[in-house]
Every structure is written in structure tokens, then in C-alpha cells.
Amino acid sequence: MQVQPETCDYLIDLDYPLHPVESSLEPRFAADSEIWERVICEPFLDPRFSSRLTRALWLPGETWKLQNEFGDYCVLKNRALLESKQEKVKQLVLGGEI
Numbered sequence: 001m002q003v004q005p006e007t008c009d010y011l012i013d014l015d016y017p018l019h020p021v022e023s024s025l026e027p028r029f030a031a032d033s034e035i036w037e038r039v040i041c042e043p044f045l046d047p048r049f050s051s052r053l054t055r056a057l058w059l060p061g062e063t064w065k066l067q068n069e070f071g072d073y074c075v076l077k078n079r080a081l082l083e084s085k086q087e088k089v090k091q092l093v094l095g096g097e098i
Helices: 052-056 062-066 079-094
Strands: 008-015 037-044 072-077
Touching: 008 037, 072 079
Parallel strands: none
Antiparallel strands: 008 072, 037 072
């Protein structure tokens, strides 16, 4: 069973900003900064635009990095959903219910 992304507090997304690909089944969540806030992002090798040799063999230094392209592997949080939940908890605390 798949859940609707807008019901999630957090979401993990892999985005390739240099070579964006988007569809109705896989939107670019990381690019939608109105709804999703990037909590943390790490570089992720883009295999479509990196050579087989550099994908197979890692070498230290900048030369290897320059021969590859990277995307962003991100943990995102739903801004509005989390803010509304935080406000509900705040009201419960102020009301003495918690």
C-alpha cells in the first residue's frame, strides 16, 4: 500500500537538479520548497551522466569528482503539516491537557 506524500511528516527523495526528470508518479519533491524543507542532503552519484569506469572505481581527490555528476539524496520535512502538529501540541500544553 502506498501513502499519499502530502500525509507524510518526512520524505526521502533523490533529485538530480542538473538533469531533472519529473512525472506524475515521481514529482521532484526536493525542488518544491513551498511544501518540503530540506533537512539534510548528501551527494548521490548520477549513473546516467557518469562513466562506467568512474562508477566502478573510486579514486580519492577532486579529479574523480569532476568526472562524475551528482544529485541530491535528501530527507525532507513537510513544513505545513509539522507546523500544524506543533501548534496542536502547544495548545494542549498551554491548556494543561499534557
